[in-house]
Amino acid sequence: MEVEKSELNISNPATNAIDKRTSIVKILTANDVTVWGADAFISVALALFVVSSIEGATVLNVGVALMIHRIVGAVASVPIGRWFDKHKGFIDEVYGLWFACMSAGFVYILLSFATQIWQLYVAMFFLGIIAVTNFASWRILFYSNIEKGQLGQAVGVYQMLFSFGIGLFLVVGGFAAEKFGYRWVLMTGGVIMVFGSLLPLMLRGYLTGGKK
Numbered sequence: 001m002e003v004e005k006s007e008l009n010i011s012n013p014a015t016n017a018i019d020k021r022t023s024i025v026k027i028l029t030a031n032d033v034t035v036w037g038a039d040a041f042i043s044v045a046l047a048l049f050v051v052s053s054i055e056g057a058t059v060l061n062v063g064v065a066l067m068i069h070r071i072v073g074a075v076a077s078v079p080i081g082r083w084f085d086k087h088k089g090f091i092d093e094v095y096g097l098w099f100a101c102m103s104a105g106f107v108y109i110l111l112s113f114a115t116q117i118w119q120l121y122v123a124m125f126f127l128g129i130i131a132v133t134n135f136a137s138w139r140i141l142f143y144s145n146i147e148k149g150q151l152g153q154a155v156g157v158y159q160m161l162f163s164f165g166i167g168l169f170l171v172v173g174g175f176a177a178e179k180f181g182y183r184w185v186l187m188t189g190g191v192i193m194v195f196g197s198l199l200p201l202m203l204r205g206y207l208t209g210g211k212k
Helices: 013-053 058-086 093-110 117-143 151-180 182-196 199-205
Strands: none
Touching: 013 058, 013 093, 013 117, 013 151, 013 199, 058 093, 058 117, 093 182, 093 199, 117 199, 151 182, 182 199
16 A cells, blocks of 8 residues: 655655755845844934044044945955855854854944044944955855745845835834934944844754855
8 A cells, every 4th residue: 555755754855955945044034134224223323423422523534434334345355255165065154144243233332332533433444344244144145045946036025024124223213313312222233233143043053064
């Protein structure tokens, strides 16, 4: 008598692989919305914090700080990408993403206590490196775990959730800045990032091996 596979509780490797990749994409999306949502939450108040809390700071200093962030990130992008390429598997990206998210949170928390312009510049220097580490590790993990033929849909769903999340964080950040002050927004955004950094660690069970 022939017995159905479902009766024997035999799992389908292909189905398991799809479920695993779906879980990875969901975790990465939640991480990105949380961490960059916190960054958006902070961005509402950042310039106002600088000019009101840092002695002698002007809007020009804000522009210089953001320029440092971008230029440092541009210079660091290729070396960081090559570093990830040198390591087999995805565990280096998992820990790279975790470290980037956690570090960004702590830098913003420390920045909330800044009183000198040079402290702002140092913070933006490190945030530039941290940002490109986040971009590289997250994108490698995300695009490597999308099923063939579903790239457009996966990116569309991610972008929808990301945009809604960022929009919500922006308006809440504006409200919080008015209600509690700019320093509080930087500290709270940093704490959210630190908690968001725990999400990539959930990927370890799904990415014990594999090729990039």
